Structures are given as C-alpha cells and as structure tokens.
Amino acid sequence: MSNSVFVPGHITGFFTIEDHDITLKKGSCGAGFLLSQGVKTTVSNSSELTVDVNQGGSTVIDEVLNILEIDTDFKVTQDIQLPIGAGFGTSAASALSLTLALNEFLDLSYSAELCGQIAHMAEVNLGAGLGDVIAQTGQGMVLRVEPGAPGIGKIKSFKHECFVAWKTFGGIETSSIIQDPHHKQVISDVGLKYLEYFEEKPSLRNFLDFSNRFSHETKLMSEDVKNLVDYFDSRPDILGTSMAMLGNTVFAFAENEDAFKNVEVENLHIDKLNNVGIVYD
Incomplete structure (x- = not known):
C-alpha cells in the first residue's frame, strides 16, 4: 500500500x-x-x-x-x-x-x-x-x-498558456533575508507598492514588469542574475524576466518554446506554467 x-x-x-x-x-x-x-x-x-x-x-x-x-x-x-x-x-x-x-x-x-x-x-x-x-x-x-x-x-489564481525558462546560479539562505530587519523593511515597502498596483490591474504583463522592478529596487540581485536578466530583456521574443524570490535564479516567460531554444544560455531549463496544481496519485 x-x-x-x-x-x-x-x-x-x-x-x-x-x-x-x-x-x-x-x-x-x-x-x-x-x-x-x-x-x-x-x-x-x-x-x-x-x-x-x-x-x-x-x-x-x-x-x-x-x-x-x-x-x-x-x-x-x-x-x-x-x-x-x-x-x-x-x-x-x-x-x-x-x-x-x-x-x-x-x-x-x-x-x-x-x-x-x-x-x-x-x-x-x-x-x-x-x-x-x-x-x-x-x-x-x-x-x-x-x-x-x-x-x-x-x-x-490566474491561468495562462505560456512557456517559462529558468536558470539558477545557486541558492540564497532564505532565513538570512526574511529575518534581517533592513531587508524586511525594504522588501515590504517596495513589495507593497507593486502589490497594490497588481491588485488593480492583474495581468501577466504587469506581473513580469513589477517583478523586474521589484528585483532591481530591492537590490537583491547578484551580478550573475543581473547580467542574465539584462540579456533576456534585450530579446524581443521574451515577454519578461526577473529574479526568483528568494534564490540566485532567473526566470523568463515567452509565448513560444522556440524563443528559449534560440538563446545563448547554458543550462537553461524550459518549462510550462502549471495550470493544474496539486496531483494525487
């Protein structure tokens, strides 16, 4: 059993x-x-x-x-x-x-x-x-x-049919961020601003835009993450990109899988947005 x-x-x-x-x-x-x-x-x-x-x-x-x-x-x-x-x-x-x-x-x-x-x-x-x-x-x-x-x-929840790609450069100790008074204040101040914007106009485009702004304004990005985010931002076939919170990881969205197959990024993982959720087997 x-x-x-x-x-x-x-x-x-x-x-x-x-x-x-x-x-x-x-x-x-x-x-x-x-x-x-x-x-x-x-x-x-x-x-x-x-x-x-x-x-x-x-x-x-x-x-x-x-x-x-x-x-x-x-x-x-x-x-x-x-x-x-x-x-x-x-x-x-x-x-x-x-x-x-x-x-x-x-x-x-x-x-x-x-x-x-x-x-x-x-x-x-x-x-x-x-x-x-x-x-x-x-x-x-x-x-x-x-x-x-x-x-x-x-x-x-909002369901979308789109592709997601990610690359990680390693981990971040979550507790070191969420338990640090300075980080907590900065994150909450910046996060509240974009949360209010997003609640007014929830869309995939706004999610990607606000996530990108949040990652820059909180200054949580490593140099590796920033360089890859900038690279994805320079490509017209990428809908948007940002940093995973909290991890030394970049994610990007595109309408077509080919958008990721044509990029020059090693160890890039291509996935799809999960519109199903929890599965009992």
Missing part, C-alpha cells in the same frame, strides 16, 4: 513580509507562479520508519513528523525535482506533499486546509519560507491577497 502526492514548485516575483505572533497568520503577500516540476512524496508500508530523499536532507520531513507527533512505521520517499534553496519553494512543496500523503496513507481524515496549515507551520518554524505553501494550493499564476496558512490567508 502506498500513497503519492505531487506539489508543484513555486516562484515568487514580488512580495511583502507579514509578521504575526501567531504562526498560522505569519506569512507574505505577493505574486508568483507554479511550475510543472516540484516535489513528489510517496508514503508506503515498511517495518520501520525510513526516509529516502533524492537530494538534500530530511529536516523538513522531521519537522512535519514532529508537528504531527506520529510514531507509526512507514517509508517516506521524496523526489525533489528542482534545486533546493534557489527560490523554487521546494521546502514548502516537501512539507505539503508529505502532509497530504500521510493524511491519505494513515487515514487521518484531516481537511486539505489543515494539512496546509501543518505544512505552513513547518516552513515558518524552520525559517524556510513564508508564503509558498498557500500559493502551491493554487494554479497557474497566484496572487497572495492575505497572508497566512491555507484557510487563513487568501489567494487568487
């Missing part, structure tokens, strides 16, 4: 940091999008508790199991399909897919919202992220309207 759940990766374009004493109300507002790749977690029968992860460690898994206070024996297998710590929301996808898979496997009868709240708690407790979990319950492009965990925060 086994249960598998896939949760898509999520890239944020711009955001605000929303602190709160209550963990489930702590989070972020902003806009991002879902990828076709993410994290697939499978829970299966085993005579002892075992964890098999294809990259990274078991920190997120351990935190979820600690919150759930589960002492049952089973095997957890995780296929993390995107780079860790590079702005793809992999820790959130890991926590959410695990919680949803365990809910099915152990017949816990938790609601999807409660599973999302457990995953959100794990994320916040580890300082790994603030808004990816609730965003990963949406489809396509996702606007986080109110901060917090699923069932507390609020999102709006």
Whole structure:
C-alpha cells in the first residue's frame, strides 16, 4: 500500500513580509507562479520508519513528523525535482506533499486546509519560507491577497498558456533575508507598492514588469542574475524576466518554446506554467 502526492514548485516575483505572533497568520503577500516540476512524496508500508530523499536532507520531513507527533512505521520517499534553496519553494512543496500523503496513507481524515496549515507551520518554524505553501494550493499564476496558512490567508489564481525558462546560479539562505530587519523593511515597502498596483490591474504583463522592478529596487540581485536578466530583456521574443524570490535564479516567460531554444544560455531549463496544481496519485 502506498500513497503519492505531487506539489508543484513555486516562484515568487514580488512580495511583502507579514509578521504575526501567531504562526498560522505569519506569512507574505505577493505574486508568483507554479511550475510543472516540484516535489513528489510517496508514503508506503515498511517495518520501520525510513526516509529516502533524492537530494538534500530530511529536516523538513522531521519537522512535519514532529508537528504531527506520529510514531507509526512507514517509508517516506521524496523526489525533489528542482534545486533546493534557489527560490523554487521546494521546502514548502516537501512539507505539503508529505502532509497530504500521510493524511491519505494513515487515514487521518484531516481537511486539505489543515494539512496546509501543518505544512505552513513547518516552513515558518524552520525559517524556510513564508508564503509558498498557500500559493502551491493554487494554479497557474497566484496572487497572495492575505497572508497566512491555507484557510487563513487568501489567494487568487490566474491561468495562462505560456512557456517559462529558468536558470539558477545557486541558492540564497532564505532565513538570512526574511529575518534581517533592513531587508524586511525594504522588501515590504517596495513589495507593497507593486502589490497594490497588481491588485488593480492583474495581468501577466504587469506581473513580469513589477517583478523586474521589484528585483532591481530591492537590490537583491547578484551580478550573475543581473547580467542574465539584462540579456533576456534585450530579446524581443521574451515577454519578461526577473529574479526568483528568494534564490540566485532567473526566470523568463515567452509565448513560444522556440524563443528559449534560440538563446545563448547554458543550462537553461524550459518549462510550462502549471495550470493544474496539486496531483494525487
């Protein structure tokens, strides 16, 4: 017997940091999008508790199991399909897919919202992220309207048919940014401005434009990221480009896959916007 759940990766374009004493109300507002790749977690029968992860460690898994206070024996297998710590929301996808898979496997009868709240708690407790979990319950492009965990925060989804490409130059320690007073203030001030603009006129064009402006104004871009963003901006067949928040990663959108096949960028990954979201297998 086994249960598998896939949760898509999520890239944020711009955001605000929303602190709160209550963990489930702590989070972020902003806009991002879902990828076709993410994290697939499978829970299966085993005579002892075992964890098999294809990259990274078991920190997120351990935190979820600690919150759930589960002492049952089973095997957890995780296929993390995107780079860790590079702005793809992999820790959130890991926590959410695990919680949803365990809910099915152990017949816990938790609601999807409660599973999302457990995953959100794990994320916040580890300082790994603030808004990816609730965003990963949406489809396509996702606007986080109110901060917090699923069932507390609020999102709006916008589906688009377009191609996405990304290249990462490595990771950024998320906690070093979201817990630093200066970065928090700058991010929230700039993010609030573009969040208000986007809520007035939500569109793919505005998302790309505001994300690009946000990444420049917050001065979070490394030189590698800035150079690639400038290169994509110089090409007429690219709809827009910016930096993944928070990761040393560049993303770009285009209407046709050929737009990316013709660029001179090594190790460029081509994907599509994910308009489906979470998948139970």
